[in-house]
Amino acid sequence: MSTRLNINDKLPLTCSRKGTCCHGNLVMLHPWELATLAREKNVNPRVFRDLYCEFGGIRLRFNGVVGWKGKQACSQYIGNFGCSVHLGRPLACRLFPLGRQIQGEEVHYMYQGEKFPCMEGCPEVSELPYLTVGEYMNDQKTEKFEKAQDEYLNFMQNLADIAFELLLETGLAESGDKETLPLWRKMGNELPEVLADRIGYEWMDILMIPEIYAEIDDPASFARKHTDLLQSKVQEKFGALQTNLEFHKASVFIMGVALHLARGLGVNPEILVEHWIDTAKNLGAAE
Ligand code: SF4
Numbered sequence: 675m676s677t678r679l680n681i682n683d684k685l686p687l688t689c690s691r692k693g694t695c696c697h698g699n700l701v702m703l704h705p706w707e708l709a710t711l712a713r714e715k716n717v718n719p720r721v722f723r724d725l726y727c728e729f730g731g732i733r734l735r736f737n738g739v740v741g742w743k744g745k746q747a748c749s750q751y752i753g754n755f756g757c758s759v760h761l762g763r764p765l766a767c768r769l770f771p772l773g774r775q776i777q778g779e780e781v782h783y784m785y786q787g788e789k790f791p792c793m794e795g796c797p798e799v800s801e802l803p804y805l806t807v808g809e810y811m812n813d814q815k816t817e818k819f820e821k822a823q824d825e826y827l828n829f830m831q832n833l834a835d836i837a838f839e840l841l842l843e844t845g846l847a848e849s850g851d852k853e854t855l856p857l858w859r860k861m862g863n864e865l866p867e868v869l870a871d872r873i874g875y876e877w878m879d880i881l882m883i884p885e886i887y888a889e890i891d892d893p894a895s896f897a898r899k900h901t902d903l904l905q906s907k908v909q910e911k912f913g914a915l916q917t918n919l920e921f922h923k924a925s926v927f928i929m930g931v932a933l934h935l936a937r938g939l940g941v942n943p944e945i946l947v948e949h950w951i952d953t954a955k956n957l958g959a960a961e
């Protein structure tokens with residue numbers, strides 16, 4: 675259940691800076707956000723990923739000091755100070771207590787539940803100035819981070835398209851294959867640590883810590899370079915495949931990478947994979 679918002683809705687969006695929401699929360703990341711956090715922390719993305727993230731880099735680790743309601747703080751939270759990477763904080767943190775949902779071409783903002791989320795831990799916000807959703811977005815400088823999210827949603831779809839091509843344009847589906855779609859579904863329902871293991875270190879590094887840091891100020895350019903890197907890796911690994919078994923394995927593998935990234939983008943992989951399976955069936959695949 676969520677409450678959908680209009681850009682002019684006025685809400686108690688002035689933060690009381692108690693750090694409540696930096697405890698026991700889930701903050702997902704995509705590759706550009708990981709690189710941006712690493713720059714803010716003044717370490718390289720691999721170091722940031724290995725020290726502060728989970729599942730290959732798609733989630734910030736919450737292993738800090740226990741605070742609000744006995745929950746551990748984010749790895750970036752410093753007691754009596756706040757966020758140590760404030761200027762590089764990811765979109766989820768910029769938006770909180772709001773969220774961003776994308777349905778087709780439409781984007782809208784919302785918050786979880788019917789009660790305004792800050793009220794539970796920080797009821798004093800009702801005494802602070804109210805802001806419109808639009809004013810809040812401006813204050814939080816979300817524009818570049820929303821652009822980056824859109825770029826990586828495209829990137830995710832491009833990855834899935836490779837899995838579709840390996841299934842539908844190689845003769846695999848036509849051969850009567852019924853093994854590929856059930857494995858797509860299995861991965862959509864797997865725990866993130868299991869899917870991360872399936873992907874392995876080499877591909878996880880290409881997915882989450884690509885070496886293109888000069889482009890970081892422009893998320894579109896960063897994502898484009900990242901796409902080029904990934905395409906050349908796909909070409910190197912899958913360009914010479916010949917048998918249906920090889921196409922099947924490659925399709926499953928790339929779909930796994932797309933679903934892992936989906937989770938980092940805050941998309942539910944269980945729902946997404948069902949949509950992709952339906953699409954593949956409409957195009958001639960079977961299970
Ligand atoms: S719960 Fe709301 S008011 Fe409290 S620290 Fe988080 S954003 Fe600020």
Ligand code: SF4
Nearest residue numbers: 696748750751757767
């Ligand atoms: S990155 Fe910063 S704002 Fe986000 S949860 Fe961690 S400490 Fe809080």
